[in-house]
Amino acid sequence: MKHIFVLFLSLILLILPGCSSEESTADTGKKTLTIYSTMSTDSERNTFRKLAAAFEKESGIRVSIHFPGNDYENMMRVRMAANDLPDLFDTHGWGKIRYGEYTADLRDMDWTQKLDPNLNSILKNKSGKVYAYPINQAKDGLAYNRNILDRFGIDPPETMDDFIKALRTIKEKSNGEIVPFWFAGYDKSSFAQYYDQFATPLLITDPAHNEKKQLIDGTFNWSKFTYLSDTLKQMQKEKLINIDAVTAKKSQLIELMAQNKIAFTMQGGTLGQDVAQINPNVKVGIIPTPAIHSGDDPIWIGGERYTLAAWKDSPHLKEAKQFIAFMARPAHAKEMAEATSLPSGLANVKADIFYAKDYQHYQNMKVEPYFDRLYLPNGMWDVMGTVGQELVADILTPNEISKKLGREYKRLREQSETQGAENNE
Structure with a gap:
């Protein structure tokens, strides 16, 4: 064969x-x-x-x-x-x-x-x-509108708790006119990026919550991943993310940021200079991915x-x-x-x-490799994007998502091992 x-x-x-x-x-x-x-x-x-x-x-x-x-x-x-x-x-x-x-x-x-x-x-x-x-x-983190944070007296957050507080402050002080955290969820990679980027501070960088061994040997308990879905769902319930998060397209981002309608997003790259070409008065910055566990430090995700x-x-x-x-x-x-x-x-x-x-x-912030590249089998990026859409569309609950991720993780690992064995025959 x-x-x-x-x-x-x-x-x-x-x-x-x-x-x-x-x-x-x-x-x-x-x-x-x-x-x-x-x-x-x-x-x-x-x-x-x-x-x-x-x-x-x-x-x-x-x-x-x-x-x-x-x-x-x-x-x-x-x-x-x-x-x-x-x-x-x-x-x-x-x-x-x-x-x-x-x-x-x-x-x-x-x-x-x-x-x-x-x-x-x-x-x-x-x-x-x-x-x-x-x-x-690559040094991925959170892109943010400096104008908005300066206007509301918010320091760039270094922890997830501070990040959530910043989102709530922006929603409250803008009377809901500014989207605190914007997703281009029509392209499911927007949700995959969220899961992949925050999985590292959740499961890798803090010594007390290090799951490297379990992720690599296939024994990881996926209930420990539920935190990320719970957090995203809570953001949605509090209207801290855009109401059209599942249907919004990346092509909308530059114009919305240039109009001071977005505070944070996960899109980096040329976003800042693209926004400046439309509205030079809007200043876009980028910060490392916030820490999740107490005592841990923010990190860049990339390589x-x-x-x-x-x-x-x-x-x-x-x-x-x-x-x-x-x-x-x-x-x-x-x-x-x-x-x-x-x-x-x-x-x-x-x-x-x-x-x-x-x-x-x-x-001085450490650069950590992309989570999926080190710890997940090929194909899991696509799965994370799909479950993100299903979460925000109220198709699956956070617990159901963790169970689905666990099943797909096992299936794709076995598929990868089978293909590897065939290639070595």
């Missing part, structure tokens, strides 16, 4: 764009590097293309760049199964867990000496292997966002490392960080990004 599957994947690979076997026979006679990336915005892609063109001119090596968009994961799964990956590819948060066995070790490269220490646990293993070059790094990993079996591995070295030059690293509005992955590169002052202010 496995041989039939691999044959099927091989046939698919023949029609996928950018196979290194196709590119290496280009009639230009030049070596060609094939790159796959998850970059999504025009500014990100255009800056990357510009730098790639400069590399081509300097090195004489062709670069073929592909941005598959929503098809990225499916394409990469096909390529991994057939062991025919692009010369360079984006691990987008899965450098060690999903792509680790396919990546070349980059520890001998000069830029690794400047790797931001926050990324050590995410991009390096205990023996020192470096899995990928981080073009930038690497966009990366360049080199396929260990690439026929152009030397040239792939040459491209990475080019992109890791401080001037180029700074340019990419600014194009993506996120901090560089290198400690010696200070980029002029919208949230630079916020990241500087909270520079």
Whole structure:
């Protein structure tokens, strides 16, 4: 059965764009590097293309760049199964867990000496292997409207209790005209982000409530997850979130924030600068994810966002490392960080990004990896998004959601283990 599957994947690979076997026979006679990336915005892609063109001119090596968009994961799964990956590819948060066995070790490269220490646990293993070059790094927390907090005398919250108090104050003092905490729930990833982001302070960072072992070995008691659903449901009952939380779309966010109608949201990225283009008087900031347990500290959630990993079996591995070295030059690293509005992955590169002052202010806050990437089987992100919608739509209660999450967690773990066994036959 496995041989039939691999044959099927091989046939698919023949029609996928950018196979290194196709590119290496280009009639230009030049070596060609094939790159796959998850970059999504025009500014990100255009800056990357510009730098790639400069590399081509300097090195004489062709670069073929592909941005598959929503098809990225499916394409990469096909390529991994057939062991025919692009010369360079984006691990987008899965450098060690999903792509680790396919990546070349980059520890001998000069830029690794400047790797931001926050990324050590995410991009390096205990023996020192470096899995990928981080073009930038995610630091997710809560985006907020500074104008509103200043108007009502609210300090940026550092705990969940303070966060809830801030939401209540905003609702009361604005007479309900400002949405304290806004969700774009039409896209269920908005709820998945809530669960995933707050699961870390709930279950990981506080020593007295550390569930790492149980989550990894499959014995986790999902009733301990109910707190997050209870909290979200209570916010809804008190009208601390938008009444259209299930149907609201991300496309509404920028305009509403620019009109001073939203106080907090979980959307980061280019939100601040996008709002400033519409209304420069509205100041958007970002803070770390608040702590849940007493005595714990706020944290950033993230790790690497966009990366360049080199396929260990690439026929152009030397040239792939040459491209990475080019992109890791401080001037180029700074340019990419600014194009993506996120901090560089290198400690010696200070980029002029919208949230630079916020990241500087909270520079001592620890960066924790995304919860689902370390502790949940593939597919649970989608489940968390769905149950969030079902909670707010009054389809499931918080307890019922925990039971459903437990069932899906078990099912997806077993599915993953079965597939792993088949692949090793």
